[in-house]
Amino acid sequence: MIGIFDSGVGGLTVVRAIMSYLPEYDITYFGDTARTPYGTKSAETVAGYTIENIDFLISKGAKIIIVACNTASSIATEYVNGKYDVPIFEVITPAVEMATAVSKNSAIGIIGTRATIRSGIYKKKIVKINPAAKVYSEPCPLLVSLVEEGWLKKPETAMIVKKYLHPLKVRQIDTIILGCTHYPMLKDVIQRKIGKRVNIIDSSLAVADKVKTFLKNRPEIEASLTKNDTSRIFVSDVTDQFEQAARYILNRKVLLEHVRR
């Protein structure tokens, strides 16, 4: 099946996108809720957790892995590249390709966790595709907590989003990448604060599209994936909050299975 992991609940936006683009495929998800968040932690620690998570999903039968966490994607991809037989997708490259394709003025904004922004990976990848691009990044560390608290519509959240986006707005970006899988939950308020003419790139949709194309071109891998439209969700810490958020994102009842970390 398709194995997907994130530090917590955010990666379920990628599960939702895969369910919509590839509806019949079986999915196994791991949310490392006992050690969430990753975005405030060091590269070494995040890389170690990423390797553990990939090993876990492979042990459960994953034939494709999606690193549905931007922090892990931005830090750990270089550590895992070439180390595994299964193809490993991350959420950075598909979003970068989509952003460079739609931007007209080549002024692109990135928002993400502190660790993701510090890695500089978005800028590096964008400039590789379009050397003339102007890339502006802003870490938005509080947004993950606000999403996990369910403060999606509160005025404080709108104020904090406005404060974080202000430096990007003055740069007149025409495209913004949501560089964290939690942020699609705040898409409405982000659109309102950055301005309605700015394209919002949601990496969950970008990676699902990329995986779909990949499977079309690689029938031998496609054939190895089971297709019973079932999903299993593993978490390292079982909480009511995760269950509620998962039900909200996936719009269905979920059964959580516990893995000790």
Added chain:
Amino acid sequence: MIGIFDSGVGGLTVVRAIMSYLPEYDITYFGDTARTPYGTKSAETVAGYTIENIDFLISKGAKIIIVACNTASSIATEYVNGKYDVPIFEVITPAVEMATAVSKNSAIGIIGTRATIRSGIYKKKIVKINPAAKVYSEPCPLLVSLVEEGWLKKPETAMIVKKYLHPLKVRQIDTIILGCTHYPMLKDVIQRKIGKRVNIIDSSLAVADKVKTFLKNRPEIEASLTKNDTSRIFVSDVTDQFEQAARYILNRKVLLEHVRR
């Protein structure tokens, strides 16, 4: 020496209080920064981490342990009681004793993480001392993130504090317990929003006072503690943010030692 742990940086307010009340005593601190925060996680997970942390500090030579994390104190004390030869202090009881002593109208407010408030331990302990007490609790889950981001003086923080404290303010409490070791960093804004007549109980000072009294009454344990005015700080994830916060709280340069978790 005296062993102290917390999920992250907050417990350093207890280290600061111990340094002030018992200046010559050696301290070993462990901040579980790779798995922080604890307050949003399940009781089972927090209890497991607490036992690991106590074992670690004993292996380093701790003769007294202070659980400088309200979440771990509220959840795990029952798991560890009687299991260890060394005395284990937690931050709940000293704050409860201080609050019941100073409150005149017996209307006491508690703020803490979701896990701490859910445990109901403050109410249980307060009512045991004063059965007529009226206890009102509010979880304030975003405050830990705001403190860790250093947003101590931002207007958004003041708005969020005001929103969290509003239900306590209308109850006309005369005493509030800061039921999380991060909250002393927000003491000024909390005092402003709850009203200047309300007593604020800082559990870091309450526990330091309790340990000082304990050592006076137990000279054999007091004699087993080394006194070179040195402190060691171990963390499970080394970040610039922790180092800056530690320097800010302790007002001295700190050297972080890494322990893998």
